[in-house]
Amino acid sequence: MSCYREEPKKAHFIIVPLPVQGHLIPMTDMGYLLAERGICVSLVITRANADRIRPIIERAKELNISFEFVELSFPNEMFGLPPVCESLDHITDTGLFRAFFDAIYSLDEPLETFIDSLERPPDCMITDMFNAWTAPVARKFGIPRVIFHGPSCFYISTEYNLAHHKVYDRVINENEYVTVPDFPIELQVTKAQTPGFLNSPIFEDHFRKKCLQEELRADGVVINTFLELERPFIENYERLIGKKVWTVGPFCLYNKDDEMKVVRGNKDAIDQKNRVLTWLDRRDAASVLYISFGSTVYTNTQQLMEIGRGLEASNKAFIWVMKKIEITPVVEKWLDEGFEERTKERGLIIVGWAPQVVILSHPAVGGFMTHCGWNSLLEAISTGVPMITWPRIADQFVNENFVVDVLRIGISLGVTVPNYGTEDVIMVKSEEIRKAVDVLMDGIEADEKRQRSKDISEKAKKAVEEGGSSDVDLADFIHYFTEQRNKLASGDDIGA
Numbered sequence: 497m498s499c500y501r502e503e504p505k506k507a508h509f510i511i512v513p514l515p516v517q518g519h520l521i522p523m524t525d526m527g528y529l530l531a532e533r534g535i536c537v538s539l540v541i542t543r544a545n546a547d548r549i550r551p552i553i554e555r556a557k558e559l560n561i562s563f564e565f566v567e568l569s570f571p572n573e574m575f576g577l578p579p580v581c582e583s584l585d586h587i588t589d590t591g592l593f594r595a596f597f598d599a600i601y602s603l604d605e606p607l608e609t610f611i612d613s614l615e616r617p618p619d620c621m622i623t624d625m626f627n628a629w630t631a632p633v634a635r636k637f638g639i640p641r642v643i644f645h646g647p648s649c650f651y652i653s654t655e656y657n658l659a660h661h662k663v664y665d666r667v668i669n670e671n672e673y674v675t676v677p678d679f680p681i682e683l684q685v686t687k688a689q690t691p692g693f694l695n696s697p698i699f700e701d702h703f704r705k706k707c708l709q710e711e712l713r714a715d716g717v718v719i720n721t722f723l724e725l726e727r728p729f730i731e732n733y734e735r736l737i738g739k740k741v742w743t744v745g746p747f748c749l750y751n752k753d754d755e756m757k758v759v760r761g762n763k764d765a766i767d768q769k770n771r772v773l774t775w776l777d778r779r780d781a782a783s784v785l786y787i788s789f790g791s792t793v794y795t796n797t798q799q800l801m802e803i804g805r806g807l808e809a810s811n812k813a814f815i816w817v818m819k820k821i822e823i824t825p826v827v828e829k830w831l832d833e834g835f836e837e838r839t840k841e842r843g844l845i846i847v848g849w850a851p852q853v854v855i856l857s858h859p860a861v862g863g864f865m866t867h868c869g870w871n872s873l874l875e876a877i878s879t880g881v882p883m884i885t886w887p888r889i890a891d892q893f894v895n896e897n898f899v900v901d902v903l904r905i906g907i908s909l910g911v912t913v914p915n916y917g918t919e920d921v922i923m924v925k926s927e928e929i930r931k932a933v934d935v936l937m938d939g940i941e942a943d944e945k946r947q948r949s950k951d952i953s954e955k956a957k958k959a960v961e962e963g964g965s966s967d968v969d970l971a972d973f974i975h976y977f978t979e980q981r982n983k984l985a986s987g988d989d990i991g992a
């Protein structure tokens with residue numbers, strides 16, 4: 497029985513994430529966090545996504561935390577998608593993206609059916625910015641709707657300032673650098689790197705406009721960041737959007753429960769945990785480089801082997817996460833016929849899903865080669881790990897800028913052109929990888945970056961501690977959307 501049925505006086509929030517790991521993970525974290533703070537939380541999720549993180553529900557039950565899944569079936573067949581194609585990382589053919597989004601946008605009816613089944617509408621709906629389809633549902637039931645933005649405020653502000661000043665109207669060459677106007681710092685970007693939210697022909701009219709319009713109509717915005725990290729950019733975005741922005745992260749730091757850290761995103765990581773920790777425990781402090789490029793972008797066969805050659809030449813210890821789809825017959829042969837053997841004393845390869853936060857939190861990890869997804873950056877920032885940056889798409893180029901130029905805790909590999917990974921090109925040569933690994937892991941520059949990373953991670957920890965900026969903003973967020981319910985529960989006449 498759900499808590500909002502058993503305890504009707506308690507506040508009830510529903511959370512509607514986008515089924516993309518980099519969005520679903522922080523929104524699940526946020527839901528769990530709200531439930532720990534006494535809210536009844538329903539996470540609206542499709543079955544295959546729920547199966548991946550089911551241990552979270554079991555843990556919530558054990559600890560008597562009011563966190564539940566509302567499981568919707570995903571209309572794969574209806575939209576011509578293969579079975580179990582419910583998260584962006586299930587899709588290897590980019591030609592299916594449009595159908596995937598169409599399928600997501602058809603979930604409004606089952607969501608309405610769920611809300612209709614409740615005795616009273618929830619007190620708040622927190623929904624991904626890209627889930628504009630939830631807005632009419634929220635309006636129909638009179639539910640306040642807050643949007644969750646997946647990226648950093650640094651990136652969001654960049655996009656808004658570019659759009660606000662119509663900068664791209666004057667741009668002919670999409671690889672030409674332009675200055676972001678009215679921005680707190682000097683920042684140069686290209687249109688190819690920073691094309692705007694969902695700004696591709698497959699999304700253009702259909703989703704993009706709706707998402708931007710519904711953002712303007714939302715009752716507020718919640719972001720996984722913290723004030724001390726991004727203050728000028730948070731203020732910039734808040735000014736442009738003209739509504740309250742709650743910054744309540746980093747979510748990965750609230751969770752002190754090791755079991756929960758391991759199942760973040762995918763319970764498959766449980767199988768890796770002991771192997772990885774035993775391996776890391778034998779290493780010196782800050783001696784291991786962790787390499788992972790998130791959940792959505794790929795590394796093609798030639799590039800993957802090029803990274804391997806760079807790692808071999810660097811002679812440093814490493815944990816390298818490869819996606820199952822990247823293990824082509826050529827890669828398999830290359831791994832079996834020498835690479836694994838030659839690096840077995842100092843290298844660990846994980847094929848599939850790694851327990852990323854557990855790895856980054858280990859004292860033996862001293863560097864992170866990353867594609868610059870915002871969650872990965874925030875996790876490295878939270879654990880005090882400096883980075884080698886290799887952006888591929890979306891917000892990642894601007895995020896790189898933030899890490900390398902603003903925070904000064906990263907070394908760029910110098911990639912300036914977007915690449916999703918499906919094109920068979922080598923973007924970074926092994927020698928460049930070797931050099932970056934050497935600079936990040938050893939020497940004066942490495943020590944400085946590591947120290948700065950530690951200092952920023954201390955600020956992140958303070959932000960989520962009792963009385964810290966994120967803790968206070970979270971309390972304010974809860975208060976804002978529960979005040980009415982609490983008044984009703986205590987018998988006050990809210991109309992007085």
Ligand code: UDP
Binds near residue numbers: 521850852875
């Ligand atoms: N992640 C993980 N294990 C993996 C790959 C990714 O736990 O093997 C998590 C990572 O910790 C992060 C999220 O997946 O929370 C990826 O989000 P990010 O914004 O970094 O990149 P995206 O996947 O959206 O490109």
